[in-house]
Amino acid sequence: xxxxxxxxxxxxxxxxxxxxxxxxxxxxxxxxxxxxxxxxxxxxxxxxxxxxxxxxxxxxxxxxxxxxxxxxxxxxxxxxxxxxxxxxxxxxxxxxxxxxxxxxxxxxxxxxxxxxxxxxxxxxxxxxxxxxxxxxxxxxxxxxxxxxxxxxxxxxxxxxxxxxxxxxxxxxxxxxxxxxxxxxxxxxxxxxxxxxxxxxxxxxxxxxxxxxxxxxxxxxxxxxxxxxxxxxxxxxxxxxxxxxxxxxxxxxxxxxxxxxxxxxxxxxxxxxxxxxxxxxxxxxxxxxxxxxxxxxxxxxx
Numbered sequence: 346x347x348x349x350x351x352x353x354x355x356x357x358x359x360x361x362x363x364x365x366x367x368x369x370x371x372x373x374x375x376x377x378x379x380x381x382x383x384x385x386x387x388x389x390x391x392x393x394x395x396x397x398x399x400x401x402x403x404x405x406x407x408x409x410x411x412x413x414x415x416x417x418x419x420x421x422x423x424x425x426x427x428x429x430x431x432x433x434x435x436x437x438x439x440x441x442x443x444x445x446x447x448x449x450x451x452x453x454x455x456x457x458x459x460x461x462x463x464x465x466x467x468x469x470x471x472x473x474x475x476x477x478x479x480x481x482x483x484x485x486x487x488x489x490x491x492x493x494x495x496x497x498x499x500x501x502x503x504x505x506x507x508x509x510x511x512x513x514x515x516x517x518x519x520x521x522x523x524x525x526x527x528x529x530x531x532x533x534x535x536x537x538x539x540x541x542x543x544x545x546x547x548x549x550x551x552x553x554x555x556x557x558x559x560x561x562x563x564x565x566x567x568x569x570x571x572x573x574x575x576x577x578x579x580x581x582x583x584x585x586x587x588x589x590x591x592x593x594x595x596x597x598x599x600x601x602x603x604x605x606x607x608x609x610x611x612x613x614x615x616x617x618x619x620x621x622x623x624x625x626x627x628x629x630x631x632x633x634x635x636x637x638x639x640x641x642x643x644x645x646x
Contacts, residue, residue, distance in 0.1 A: 350384040353377055354392065355413040358406065361399045418481035435464035438621045441483040445567030446608075447471040450586055451487070451629075458628045465621065473541035478613050485612040485622055487629070489543045492611040499611045500626065503633050505584045507546040507603035510594040515577040522580070522598060525556050532560040532579030540565045545603040550582060589636050 356366040357377060367377045385392050392406035402410055442451060447469055459465065476482035479496050486492065492499060511521075522528055535550050536542045540563075554561075560579070564570045567583055571591075574581035580597050584606075588594050610629060616622050 347384070347387070350380050350387075351409075351413055351416075353380045354384055354409065355417060357381060357393070357400065358402055358410040358413070361401075363400070415480065421481055434462040434620050434624050435466075436621060437466045437468060438485070438625060439468040439470060439483045440485050440487070440625065441470040441472070441476045442487040443473055443489060443566075444471045445584065446487060446489070448566075448568040449571060449584075453590075454632050457632075458625070461628075462624060465624075478611060481613070484616060484619070485610065485625060487608065487610050489606050489608055491607060491609050494611075496614045497611045498614055498617060499609050500630075502608045502610050502629065503586075503637075504605040504607055505543075505586055506605060507543070507549050507582050508585050508588075508599075509580050509597040509601055510574055510583050510588065511580045511597050512575055512577050512593060513595055515574075515579065516595060516597075518577075525553070525598065525601065528553060528580065528598075529557045529559060531558070532562060533558045534562045534564065534570050534573045534579045534581035536565060536567075536570065536582075537563040543603075543606045545606050546582065549601075549603040553582070586636065589640050 353366070353370060353372070356369050357363060360366045360369065363374045363377045363381075366372075367374045370377065381392065388405075388409075390405045391403050392409060393400040394403060440447075440451075448471060452469065455467065455469075458467075470476065470483060475488065475492075476486065477494065478484075478486055478492070479494055487502070489505070491501075519531060522531060533553060535553070536546065538547045538550050538554075562573055562578060564573060567587075570581045570583055571587065571594075573579065574583065575593055583594070585602070588596060610626060612619075612622050612626075
């Protein structure tokens with residue numbers, strides 16, 4: 346099969362237009378059209394339905410596009426490995442993690458990484474959906490459970506527990522609960538048990554809701570929960586790593602916490618020797634070690 350024709354087909358399928366594909370490939374519309382017709386003739390099938398509003402893939406076209414998309418991702422991975430230098434760190438690094446962890450823990454620390462590697466270009470993708478690392482939807486992931494995908498290198502970073510926090514102004518006005526039953530007098534701020542979150546957090550929410558809590562505020566990520574707590578709206582269920590860096594949070598009911606949530610860093614086996622992955626991994630491990638050191642010093646005082 347002609348690789349050049351496949352490249353042109355992929356561009357057309359991705360753009361949905363001969364004109365837009367031609368602009369990307371620096372080819373005329375007629376040249377692109379001739380290559381697509383020649384590819385269809387060589388395969389003995391129609392790859393696109395032609396409409397006034399553009400091109401739509403046929404069933405056979407979808408099959409071929411799936412194949413070229415996979416090829417493109419593999420080629421991107423190979424190019425990334427080739428670009429990685431033993432001496433320099435530069436280029437794009439696509440990092441995926443959950444919204445709460447990425448917003449509250451990772452993003453505030455990235456200035457240190459950029460100070461050391463100013464030519465690094467990080468694409469931080471914050472979402473609860475687990476991206477497919479072997480298919481190159483991202484380069485590296487930090488997740489609140491061990492990844493199940495094959496062909497991944499995994500490293501357990503730390504554990505997290507979900508705990509109850511409030512602001513001092515809120516507690517001064519409404520009082521500090523002394524028992525779980527006292528929560529009925531307060532507003533609970535947390536994620537709904539049906540929203541995407543760590544299972545340990547959902548189980549603790551279910552337990553808390555058994556205490557006849559009359560007022561709740563559900564937010565679908567921990568950043569929103571944190572903001573509500575800091576604006577004195579109630580008592581929030583938040584990951585314990587926040588208390589290490591945010592003195593505005595006061596822990597409530599210190600005997601109440603969730604089971605441990607493991608935090609893993611993972612990346613594809615094929616990026617084992619990537620310098621960008623290496624420096625990012627070492628940076629995250631170093632930041633966790635520094636956080637633990639500060640926590641021990643605080644406990645000692």
